[in-house]
Amino acid sequence: MKDFNHSVTHYFKQEAEQSIHYLSIDCVVFGFHEGRIRVLLLRWKGTSEWSLPGGFIRKAESVDAAAVRILRERTGLQQIFLQQFHIFGDAVRYNQEDTWQRIGLPVDLSKWSERTISLGYYALVEYAEVTPRPDLLTDACDWWSLEDLPNLLFDHNRIIAVALENLRRQLPYQPVSHLLPETFTMPELQRLYETILGRPLDARNFYKKVQASGILQRTDERRKGTPYKSPYLYRFDPGVYPEVVREGSLSFP
Template identity: 65%
Template sequence: MIDYNHPAFQYYQNVSEQCIHYLSIDGVIFGFHQNQLKVLLLRWKGTDEWSLPGGFILKTESVDLAAQRIIKERTGLQTLYLQQFHVFGETVRYNQEETWAKINLPIQGINWSERTISIGYYALVEYAEVVPATDFLTEECRWWSLDAIPALLFDHNHIIEVALQSLRKNVGDQPISHLLPDTFTIPELQRLYETILGHSLDARNFYKKIMAQNNLERLAERRAGTPHKAPYLYRFKVAFSER
């Protein structure tokens, strides 16, 4: 029996009327903290099931604006770097009946398409600036390290892997300054590159290559509290960091 007064039914009915059918947005929000690359995930109400932040595209907005809106709602950030990286349009992306059963939503009677194509965006954000926020359907939003991500709903583990591959492929052209605080040391920057690429880098060669790009400015201050000689702090030049 359909409960037409159930909040979730009302929500999906509104989505059905106001949004574009067949299309959705899935966002992979990358942050860097304690030398680890992390992803922001949502836990669905009343379950132990996790997924990526996502949402639908209003009939009155563009795809890019929809992605900006969805990621802003989860992070609290007004300024975002987003990159569209893939369209997930397989005929069967996941077991729909099994997935809906896991999240206990009353979808019977809702006018919605059986198949949904998802446009993937990844965001590069400064971990400390994010204020994780849940949405109507979820009750927890928090960071997960890449090596600890659980089995996710839908095809979201696959989406994260494709996003990471895209970031790795284009890391030299991405403004990774968005993943760092305003000031940082060269070893901290190297660790970020190593985490993204998934392998270690030679410190001397890394320093030569990164300084040859002329994107960094060395400050007079040094990083205090380190076990060895305090390294200098650096920051990205404005022209690079705002690309």
């Protein structure tokens, strides 16, 4: 415990010297796998308390570079599509006294940072490709389903809710090709969009819109082993799909 206390004190001393005070980043990592959306959380060392991955911005790095660094440290991913979605800057964001008691760290964080403004980023990843990694202050880094989130530290439940709202609104501008195998069926693509949007879509209208967008190439292969007529397999057209994403022209009101 003595070594841990010393390490924590040294960590916050370094942060105070290298980072911009009162300005932090909180990252909401949404993971898609087998038709479900989950979010990546950290459990603070020696407690049952969870929070989002986050950290402070180094004085010599850009805000976006800080977000990429924080996510790389927690996920191991080298290529991450990150979207800044909100600034959380209320004068009182959460009950600090209660939070510090729940964390139980051997430093007085309330004096180290009396108020912090947080820049929210979200990422949408295939969570099977993520290697969750805790840090010095945490014991675990794990996926949680959106339906079973605990009472998180700070104002992180609100941050997740705002991130999800923005993800759904900005979905036409978000690449989703990395969330599916190289070839997939139209129903599988529809289920992906339905999972992210949190609501069903009309199959006929979905098919018409996707076909009209030109983002898919139909292969000569069919998905075998289905209870109905074997559906064709598709792949994203690498020449068309990125442009459609940039324009945000594929939406499902």
